[in-house]
Amino acid sequence: SRSINLAVIPGDGIGREVVAEGLKVLSAVLPQDVKLETKDFDFGAQRYHATGETLTDADLDALKKHDAILLGAIGDPSVPSGVLERGFLLKLRFAFDHHVNLRPSKLLPGVDTPLKGEPAIDFVVVREGTEGPYTGNGGTIRKGTEHEVATEVSVNTAFGVERVVRDAFARAQARPRKKLTLVHKNNVLTFAGHLWTNIFNKVAAEFPDVTTDYIHVDAATIYLVTDPARFDVIVTDNLFGDIITDLAAAVSGGIGVAASGNINPSGEFPSMFEPVHGSAPDIAGQGKADPTATVLSVALLLRHLGYEAEAARIEEAVSTDLAERTGKPARSTAEIGDALAVRVAG
Amino acid sequence: SRSINLAVIPGDGIGREVVAEGLKVLSAVLPQDVKLETKDFDFGAQRYHATGETLTDADLDALKKHDAILLGAIGDPSVPSGVLERGFLLKLRFAFDHHVNLRPSKLLPGVDTPLKGEPAIDFVVVREGTEGPYTGNGGTIRKGTEHEVATEVSVNTAFGVERVVRDAFARAQARPRKKLTLVHKNNVLTFAGHLWTNIFNKVAAEFPDVTTDYIHVDAATIYLVTDPARFDVIVTDNLFGDIITDLAAAVSGGIGVAASGNINPSGEFPSMFEPVHGSAPDIAGQGKADPTATVLSVALLLRHLGYEAEAARIEEAVSTDLAERTGKPARSTAEIGDALAVRVAG
Numbered sequence: 001s002r003s004i005n006l007a008v009i010p011g012d013g014i015g016r017e018v019v020a021e022g023l024k025v026l027s028a029v030l031p032q033d034v035k036l037e038t039k040d041f042d043f044g045a046q047r048y049h050a051t052g053e054t055l056t057d058a059d060l061d062a063l064k065k066h067d068a069i070l071l072g073a074i075g076d077p078s079v080p081s082g083v084l085e086r087g088f089l090l091k092l093r094f095a096f097d098h099h100v101n102l103r104p105s106k107l108l109p110g111v112d113t114p115l116k117g118e119p120a121i122d123f124v125v126v127r128e129g130t131e132g133p134y135t136g137n138g139g140t141i142r143k144g145t146e147h148e149v150a151t152e153v154s155v156n157t158a159f160g161v162e163r164v165v166r167d168a169f170a171r172a173q174a175r176p177r178k179k180l181t182l183v184h185k186n187n188v189l190t191f192a193g194h195l196w197t198n199i200f201n202k203v204a205a206e207f208p209d210v211t212t213d214y215i216h217v218d219a220a221t222i223y224l225v226t227d228p229a230r231f232d233v234i235v236t237d238n239l240f241g242d243i244i245t246d247l248a249a250a251v252s253g254g255i256g257v258a259a260s261g262n263i264n265p266s267g268e269f270p271s272m273f274e275p276v277h278g279s280a281p282d283i284a285g286q287g288k289a290d291p292t293a294t295v296l297s298v299a300l301l302l303r304h305l306g307y308e309a310e311a312a313r314i315e316e317a318v319s320t321d322l323a324e325r326t327g328k329p330a331r332s333t334a335e336i337g338d339a340l341a342v343r344v345a346g
Numbered sequence: 347s348r349s350i351n352l353a354v355i356p357g358d359g360i361g362r363e364v365v366a367e368g369l370k371v372l373s374a375v376l377p378q379d380v381k382l383e384t385k386d387f388d389f390g391a392q393r394y395h396a397t398g399e400t401l402t403d404a405d406l407d408a409l410k411k412h413d414a415i416l417l418g419a420i421g422d423p424s425v426p427s428g429v430l431e432r433g434f435l436l437k438l439r440f441a442f443d444h445h446v447n448l449r450p451s452k453l454l455p456g457v458d459t460p461l462k463g464e465p466a467i468d469f470v471v472v473r474e475g476t477e478g479p480y481t482g483n484g485g486t487i488r489k490g491t492e493h494e495v496a497t498e499v500s501v502n503t504a505f506g507v508e509r510v511v512r513d514a515f516a517r518a519q520a521r522p523r524k525k526l527t528l529v530h531k532n533n534v535l536t537f538a539g540h541l542w543t544n545i546f547n548k549v550a551a552e553f554p555d556v557t558t559d560y561i562h563v564d565a566a567t568i569y570l571v572t573d574p575a576r577f578d579v580i581v582t583d584n585l586f587g588d589i590i591t592d593l594a595a596a597v598s599g600g601i602g603v604a605a606s607g608n609i610n611p612s613g614e615f616p617s618m619f620e621p622v623h624g625s626a627p628d629i630a631g632q633g634k635a636d637p638t639a640t641v642l643s644v645a646l647l648l649r650h651l652g653y654e655a656e657a658a659r660i661e662e663a664v665s666t667d668l669a670e671r672t673g674k675p676a677r678s679t680a681e682i683g684d685a686l687a688v689r690v691a692g
């Protein structure tokens with residue numbers, strides 16, 4: 001019989017609320033013969049304040065034993081900026097070699113966009129997850145003085161770039177439009193830019209049926225608001241991916257519906273799925289958070305584990321739910337979760 | 347008697363066409379007693395192909411003798427990516443210490459925006475121009491092999507950050523809303539992020555009447571499409587500034603109307619004014635380019651040289667011209683320039 005052994009990290013703020021709904025929908029969608037086991041982990045601001053720990057080696061060992069990880073959100077104003085981001089979230093992405101950071105954007109019918117003309121938005125960003133300016137390389141000298149110098153080093157390797165570019169080509173090939181756009185800034189960041197561009201062109205030769213395209217990151221932000229329909233699959237570095245996926249979420253329904261997967265395609269370590277939004281402390285504990293992004297992250301999780309039919313059922317349920325929202329009174333976090341659970345079970 | 351000694355760099359593609367109109371409007375707006383002298387420089391793709399040169403020491407010496415520089419656009423597909431950007435444009439910005447890269451965004455009446463609801467967009471981005479990931483620091487080892495490693499080093503100094511932050515505070519203080527937003531990614535780029543944040547907070551104490559705010563660059567792209575009216579003055583690093591000003595241009599009328607100044611506030615070296623758009627080789631030579639961004643860059647140039655009344659006259663003329671465009675047939679580059687020249691003279 002089949003089983004899913006899931007590590008659950010509710011985290012801070014609205015993280016706990018949305019994860020509860022994600023699990024509700026997950027339980028509802030799974031066939032009877034699939035045994036779901038979950039284990040909660042208490043990472044986040046509270047544990048940090050109590051113990052000073054963000055993510056220990058023992059934590060990593062414990063997490064490693066699971067098939068996948070579902071994360072709500074980590075972060076609280078009581079913790080200095082960077083401590084949980086670098087000490088927990090990025091540490092985990094790097095430790096588990098989550099080099100494919102997958103962020104789909106689809107403007108579903110009935111969903112509001114700030115853009116005129118209801119563009120046909122349906123693309124996926126494949127963001128590199130373990131290199132670039134996110135490595136934590138760099139440092140500070142003469143800190144706090146008028147002679148302080150702070151550096152940030154973006155590290156890019158042929159190994160790291162090629163594997164994510166190859167993954168993106170394969171994803172583009174599997175989609176109807178078969179189009180892949182490289183987003184970088186190779187006219188200024190010429191060292192990293194040449195590496196990305198050369199590898200992109202080399203791998204392109206192996207995928208002759210995929211149409212390719214290159215756009216500078218600054219111009220990409222223009223297209224994301226003037227012609228987002230032009231994109232199918234985008235591959236880009238860690239920082240550019242961070243920036244453009246927030247914009248992509250904003251134009252395709254907002255971060256309330258933006259899902260993501262931090263994927264280790266080899267399966268050597270468990271992949272992690274999380275909404276793109278943060279812990280939103282301002283609305284935490286009020287049942288106001290939209291759990292849709294987490295529910296869609298559960299769909300990505302299921303697809304990653306091979307449950308394609310169940311993933312598609314969740315996506316359909318969300319699509320119907322969103323289409324029926326217009327003009328109705330706002331529902332609580334749990335009400336939305338309940339409605340989606342009913343739909344996917346049905 | 348007063349005089350302006352202007353270096354003119356038409357450059358490539360539509361650069362030549364738009365600069366001609368910029369100069370037309372400049373001549374028309376200047377009072378009779380101001381003597382305008384211009385000298386053309388032939389930088390760009392053609393000279394690069396003919397001589398291999400992008401910008402020599404002798405060129406810098408010659409440019410130095412001018413009060414300001416007007417640039418059209420540099421860049422052509424026949425030149426490998428990065429050669430003219432690093433070899434000419436960035437070299438000039440760095441050599442002349444253009445540390446305040448000023449990019450105003452204002453959605454003028456009658457101008458089309460991709461955003462719903464015609465938001466009240468009126469902000470200025472002060473982009474640092476001589477540091478960050480633009481320094482060209484970094485390198486490549488094992489180039490072209492499967493073991494290639496390419497690095498890009500973002501260099502940030504207390505000296506460099508403080509002067510641009512101070513400039514931005516002064517600009518915010520001079521505006522009615524007196525609000526300054528720092529855009530960075532201090533939760534991930536913690537070395538540079540702490541430097542920027544600490545200096546921002548330190549300088550803020552000297553400007554108690556300026557309201558301050560901090561937003562991560564990824565979230566800033568969301569606000570730029572969901573609530574751009576929240577911004578008054580933004581200060582940010584070189585790369586983040588590059589990215590968000592293209593987006594800012596897109597939501598406030600497009601790069602056809604986005605002006606910029608590469609300013610050396612001390613006056614030690616001439617400042618350079620240029621439209622945000624590129625050389626657009628696809629429409630070059632057809633009289634299709636909109637010279638408005640260049641004309642608005644001329645207004646920034648005049649303001650920088652102390653001709654406030656003339657700068658304001660150009661901005662008013664552009665505003666009226668844009669408001670009257672709706673429903674009219676498209677005009678050529680020269681026709682728009684002629685119309686603006688008539689208006690500013692009138």
Ligand SMILES: CC(C)[C@H](C(=O)O)[C@@H](O)C(=O)O
Nearest residue numbers: 085089090242276533534564
């Ligand atoms: C919280 C932060 C470290 C993170 C990132 O920058 O990757 C977030 O913005 C994201 O996109 O998942």
Ligand SMILES: CC(C)[C@H](C(=O)O)[C@@H](O)C(=O)O
Nearest residue numbers: 187188218431435436588622
């Ligand atoms: C052409 C390029 C080097 C330049 C930059 O990145 O600064 C451009 O995008 C700009 O914004 O002026």
